[in-house]
Amino acid sequence: MRGKLIILLVLNVLFSGFSVQADSKSSMTELDQLADEALQLTRFGRFEEAKNIMERFGELFSEKGVIERQFTMDELRIVTAAHHEALKALASVGLNTNERVKKVTAFRLATDAIISKYQPLWSEMERPIMNAFEDVKSAALEGDENLYNTELNEFLSTYSVIQPSIKISVPVEKVQRLDSRIAYIDRYRSTFSEQKWMQELEGLEADLKKLFSEINKDDTDPSIWWVMFMTGGIIVSTLSYVSWRKYRGQKLQKQKRKDLND
Template sequence: MKLFRSIFMALLIFLMISPLHSSAEGTSLSELDSISDEALQMAKSGRYDEAKQLLQYFSDKFAEVNARNRSFTMDELRILTVSHESALQSLANSSESIEQRMNSVITFRLVMDTIYSQHQPLWTEMEKPIMSAFQQVQDAASTGDAEEYQTRLNQFLTKYSIIQPSIKLDVPVEKVQQLDSRITFIDRYRNEDGSVKETMNELNTLENDLEDLFDGLTEDEADPSLWWVITTTGSIIILTLSYVGWRKYRGESQHSKSERQKD
């Protein structure tokens, strides 16, 4: 019984330490995520110099974290670096519009969140504006208004480009390639003469792909490690209770047997 209790206590200590260890590893990523969010808030307020300083500070902290933990994949390093440099250049370029600056910083912010977040990523919150912009593309196509169609398609492509780096980190590569190929096809042949029906067929197919993209990641699921702790802890408790019950039953049975032998 003493041996079983020792094993039980060791397992409980392990379960308590594991989440704390994971939390310690995530501290650095949490700091990077906070810096990216602060940079976005500065940009929203029109404080571009301060946003740029935060992004430069992010670069220093990122180098420290990567050198210490080596916790980033090659895709994460590549996409995060590209989006970070793009945001810095955009903030430093006074000739760019407010929308262009904001979009570049938002793109970087979403990428960092995608790397850090273990649950529902922020980019999924772009579903409503992206689907709304796409609906306007469909409406313009259905009326046959070529100029309006070009304008609405450009607006949709701009919004989609904001989340594209993030979905490359979050969505299976086959699905991303299929979606990007369809968007590229529609963009490339936007000026080709074709029937309204053909255009609508392509757009309807793309609509299904977009809906599938968001439907696959809008459910906020619990952290798998949390479920592991719950399941493991529950199993240990059940085993402990079963063992205690068995020991009690065995003791009572032996006691009854002894009593009968005395009689």
């Protein structure tokens, strides 16, 4: 009886934990869906509807992030800033649809980054980022300063789409290194010699490739295995204890019957 009680207690703890996780997952799914819906509406030019969805997102995100503390302070700050920029873009009549889509996409990717800890959506931006960078390199090799400035501006605009997301997914020192390289190239774009241009661009290219190769690795969170091991260990230990108690009880009963017969 005592063994059964132990099993029931263990299962109760496990299932209550699963229930909390299910509720948390449900709210995360809702946030993800709202962010995605806002992006789709923006792409179709339905800016007022997208704004309404964004406002609903803001209320839920505030509740889950501030009240229930499901996010870190950095995650709150980054997603809140991306959310603010997206809302401002949707409300700005001076921005064209493409620019609005970029701002809302940056917000969408940042939202996904706090929910999808492994292989986030922004990792799928490798091709457009690297293609934009290749155009910068080509313009530099041609020695066309005007074309170079145009292509560099386009690259910076494309990179800004994933910038909030990588601040969530990538260690801060790596993000700072990458941002420093980009800021340096942007600031001194008109003062580089051709040799210096290529040296800086090759360094940035290496960092960009490393960024995407590392985030696309199929790593499994070690804590998941630890939880599985511990959960399985508790159940196995409990069942083993109960089985041992049952075996011992049966053995004692046999011994008593044997003593009575003797």
